[in-house]
Amino acid sequence: MKISDIETKGLSLVLATPKQVESLENELWITFPKGYLQYITKIGEGILGGHYIRIYPPWRIKSELTDWRNRIKKYWFWEKGKKILPQTRALECVILGDTLDGDEIVFHPAKPQTIFILPRNFEKIFAVEGGLFEAIDWLCTAGKLTKAFTEREIVPFDSRKQNSEGSMSAQKEADPPGESLSELIDAGKRWAKRNKAFKTCKEILKNIVGEQEETKVIYEAIGFQGDYPYSAGCYISVIEVIDSQTKLSLGFLTAHVNEGSYGSSFEANKANRKKLGRKLDPHAPG
Numbered sequence: 001m002k003i004s005d006i007e008t009k010g011l012s013l014v015l016a017t018p019k020q021v022e023s024l025e026n027e028l029w030i031t032f033p034k035g036y037l038q039y040i041t042k043i044g045e046g047i048l049g050g051h052y053i054r055i056y057p058p059w060r061i062k063s064e065l066t067d068w069r070n071r072i073k074k075y076w077f078w079e080k081g082k083k084i085l086p087q088t089r090a091l092e093c094v095i096l097g098d099t100l101d102g103d104e105i106v107f108h109p110a111k112p113q114t115i116f117i118l119p120r121n122f123e124k125i126f127a128v129e130g131g132l133f134e135a136i137d138w139l140c141t142a143g144k145l146t147k148a149f150t151e152r153e154i155v156p157f158d159s160r161k162q163n164s165e166g167s168m169s170a171q172k173e174a175d176p177p178g179e180s181l182s183e184l185i186d187a188g189k190r191w192a193k194r195n196k197a198f199k200t201c202k203e204i205l206k207n208i209v210g211e212q213e214e215t216k217v218i219y220e221a222i223g224f225q226g227d228y229p230y231s232a233g234c235y236i237s238v239i240e241v242i243d244s245q246t247k248l249s250l251g252f253l254t255a256h257v258n259e260g261s262y263g264s265s266f267e268a269n270k271a272n273r274k275k276l277g278r279k280l281d282p283h284a285p286g
Contacts, residue, residue: 001133001134001136001137001140001152002133003038003039003042003043003133005152006043006048006152006153006154007152007153007154008043008153008154009153011154011155011156012156013043013044013046013154013156014044014045014046014057014156014157014158015040015041015042015043015044015045016040016041016044016045016057016058016059017041018037018041020057020058020059021036021037021040021041021058023058024058024061024062027062028065028094028109029109030094030109030112031109031112032096032107032112033096033107033112033113033115033131033132033135034112034113034130034131034132034133035131035132035133035134036055036096036131036132039055039132039133040055040057040058043055043154044057044154044156045057045060045156045157045158045159046154046155046156046157047100047154047155047157048136048152048153048154049139049140049149049151049152049153052099052100052101052139052140052146052149052151053097053098053099053105053136053139053140054097054098054099054100055096055097055105055132055136056095056096056097056098056159057159059159059160060159061094061095061096064095065094065095067182068095068104069091069093071182071186072087072090072091072118073087073091074186075186075190076090077118077123077193078090078118078119078123078124078125079123080122080123080124080125081118081123081124081125081126084116084124084125084126084127085108085116085125085127089108090106090108090116090118092108092109092110093106093107093108093109093116094106094107094108094109096115096132099120099139099145099146101120101121101145101146101217102120102121102189103117103118103119103120103139103145104117104118105117105135105139106118113129113130113131114127114128114129115127115128115129115131115132115134115135116128117135117138117139117145119144119145120145120189121145121198122145126138126144140152146216147214147215188221188222188235191222191235192220192222192235192257195235195257195259197220197235197237197257198220198237200255200257200262201237201239201253201255201257201264204253204255204262204264205239205241205253208241208253208266209241210278212243212244212245213241213242213243213244213250214241214242214244215239215240215241215242216239216240216242217237217238217239218238218239218240218252219237219238220235220236220237221235221236221237222234222235222236223235223236223256233258233259234256234257234258235256235257235258236254236255236256237253237254237255237256237257238252238253238254239252239253239255240252240253241253243272243276246276248269248272248275248276249269249272250268250269250272250273250276250278251266251267251268251269251273252266252267253265253266254266254267266281268280268281
């Protein structure tokens with residue numbers, strides 16, 4: 001992938017300066033991977049691929065690095081990848097970005113041209129050689145973490161502005177140990193992993209998704225209040241079904257997993273399904 005492959009569509013970009021990159025390198029005693037300086041000063045902060053990859057600017061790396069290292073020290077999910085990146089070395093890594101599916105993009109200061117991918121839904125680790133653009137290309141085309149996609153546009157956003165607008169009062173009550181939002185999220189992820197919640201959703205999808213269709217996870221959540229079947233303690237996953245050729249939406253699956261039970265509902269996009277000659281009810285035989 002080259003920087004010219006990324007479409008900005010005339011949008012107002014959120015760019016870092018070379019000085020900001022150099023300043024963080026000096027502060028952390030690191031050298032960023034090849035391509036990072038070019039990417040973050042020419043493309044900037046945003047979501048690449050329409051809805052998938054976020055490369056962090058220097059200000060976000062600086063503000064989140066310590067918390068990220070503390071989190072993977074406490075919650076390490078990638079034992080099957082320890083030959084590629086053991087936890088002791090991961091704790092020395094710098095996080096470069098993530099995907100909206102929850103996969104994390106990191107590098108080790110001693111090997112800056114090797115980009116490590118810590119998947120959200122796998123215990124193994126992937127390593128991509130050659131620098132940042134090679135890693136982005138792998139995420140877009142390899143088909144390991146999501147289906148390969150061709151979109152290369154950037155949707156800019158400024159995390160500094162969002163943090164400022166979304167920040168709560170400094171006078172808020174302190175969270176008890178283990179009950180910060182990030183810790184609750186991590187606990188929810190561990191519960192979902194232990195109970196194979198997402199795997200259950202995949203099994204449900206087998207009866208809905210046809211050969212010419214693909215899926216996209218919209219969100220996963222743990223519900224703490226709601227009417228049956230979305231009652232307290234319920235894992236919820238919303239997954240969009242898409243026609244592979246036209247990219248038209250065919251509907252949304254909402255799956256739920258409770259202690260010892262699961263179920264789902266499907267909201268079909270009737271107009272698109274009719275246009276493409278698909279059954280309005282994907283559960284129906286024939």
